[in-house]
Amino acid sequence: MTANYASLAADLAIASDHPAFAGHFPGAPIVPGVVLLDLALDAIGRLTGTDLSACRINSVKFLSPVTPGEPVQVQCEILNNGALGFDILSNGRKVATGSIRAREARQ
Numbered sequence: 585m586t587a588n589y590a591s592l593a594a595d596l597a598i599a600s601d602h603p604a605f606a607g608h609f610p611g612a613p614i615v616p617g618v619v620l621l622d623l624a625l626d627a628i629g630r631l632t633g634t635d636l637s638a639c640r641i642n643s644v645k646f647l648s649p650v651t652p653g654e655p656v657q658v659q660c661e662i663l664n665n666g667a668l669g670f671d672i673l674s675n676g677r678k679v680a681t682g683s684i685r686a687r688e689a690r691q
Contacts, residue, residue, distance in 0.1 A: 591661040594627040596620075596672075600652040614649040615656075620680055624658040624672055631660060632668065634686045642667055644682030650674050 598615055605613040621644060629636040650656060656679070660670040663683065672680040 591659050592628075592631040593657055593659045594631055596623045596627060596656040596658055598623065598650070598652070598654075598656060602652070605652055613652050615651070615654075617644075617646045617680070620646070620650065620656070620672055621682075623656075624670055624680070625684070627658045628660045628668060628670055628684070632662070634668070636684065636686055638687045640685045640687065642683040642685060644680065646680045648674075648677055648679045650679050 598619065602615075602619065604616050604619050608614060608616045621641075625636045625639065628634070654674045657673045658670055659673065660668050663669045667683045667685045669683045670681070671678055
């Protein structure tokens with residue numbers, strides 16, 4: 585990521601008894617991408633003080649599965665084009681990457 589601000593980071597907590605694990609996948613559970621993305625957006629919003637409730641997702645790529653109880657961290661930075669770039673990591677392994685843009689206020 586090329587940024588004009590220092591990167592910010594937050595640890596994410598995904599409870600090992602999260603209801604999504606029941607059906608994703610029985611016997612070999614992994615964290616659904618939508619759960620990772622939701623937690624990451626919430627953390628990025630808190631870190632940057634930005635309302636991301638209606639953000640535009642420019643891109644997101646899920647690279648590696650996350651299992652129940654695995655520690656997860658989100659890192660984000662404001663890119664030169666104004667978007668927010670993010671990486672989701674687990675034990676130093678990049679599990680997802682992407683960029684988002686906050687919705688601009690309508691006048």
